[in-house]
Amino acid sequence: MRALIVRGGWDGHRPVESTDLFVPFLAAYGYEVQIEGSPAIYADAAVMAETDLIVQCVTMSEITADQVAGLRAAVAAGTGLTGWHGGIADSYRACSDYLQLVGGQFVTHPAKEPAELVGTEEDNYLDYTVSISDQGRTHPITKGLADFGLTTEQYWVLTDALCDVLATTTHPARRGQPWHRAVTVPAVWTRRWGQGRVVVTTPGHNPEVLQEPTVRTIIERGMLWATRTASESSGSE
Template identity: 35%
Template sequence: MKKALIVSGGWSGHKPKEISEILAAYLRENEFEVEITTSLDTLLDEEKLLELNLIVPNWTMGEITQEQLQSLLNTIKSGVGLAGLHGGMGDAFRNAADYQFMVGGQFVAHPGGDAEEYTVQVDPAHPVTEGMKDFTVKSELYYMHVDPVIDVLAYTNTEQVKMPVAWTKQYGEGRVFYCALGHSINLVERPEMKKMMSQGMAWAAK
């Protein structure tokens, strides 16, 4: 059985406890053994991390120590997968540039707040998005700084730019998957999100 660790905490507005439980349920349906931790010090046990298949950060904003971060970076470089969503992964540890480089992007703004309605256009030719079609959401639209090497799997058209919504990236030997959606519990529980997150987490875990 594959093993996953969800690191849950940070800004309470993103409901880290509830979202972590939803993601854990998706993983368990795919026969993962799941542990949820609410302490970043869990990341200091690199030997334990290297026994995992997947780490799911769900920690909006907050601070991470250099020791905690270095252990996480080493773990993903070695081949453990990384996957997550919204601010829990894409707006975590704003002062940690090495973390942002590993993820492949960083939240900048969401003009219009959580009332923006937009279509997510999906490329179904990847295992993460296989079987998916375009869908419409009414939620925050994350504008992000992104690494040009990311493989964009879903995007939305804005007035200014084609903005990535979901992507993959290689970090050393580790697979990275990120989805910018996920501001509300209702959105994370939508069938489209369940499918993308389930397939994305499974893909990252090899």
């Protein structure tokens, strides 16, 4: 099996260190791993045709028309696509074709109460719960996992009905914020695109979050589930 790690974009998500955490896992499962520093590789049809799994960690940045066309074609033909946090849910903001492929877009991570702000990135670290959905309790990626708590950025994402939601998180109505009732959004979802599988996990702001046991389990199971050979051999959604 061949896995392609594509990393780069905004360095605040530490794309090199974060993706390096999962290289030993992929190697242990028999993947030959190729690492690229930009989405330019997506335009190489020969490479993409031989790729069984793409792990993307590119926050913001840009993608060209031929690159996103290559990515969409590869996934439609059976290549799996997965990633976490801004590396997949906040990539290529200006590209609607990419957003349709992954099925969701980061829009904010609410901050602490105004009186608690100190001017560091921890202003955006909240205590919150990731809740496994009814569908998630039987899905191979999240089966057997319990709801869990994190203290990190809590993503608010916009998604559509093609996503199969395995876990959610709820943003409460809070003082100083303009929304007036609690808002529940997906935290982990899968998506079928042609013959391919897409898995998005929104926790993963930094390597510390990625090493939280349940987060890491979801990401690693998602890699295996999304891989082309898994898609071809299993009818499980």
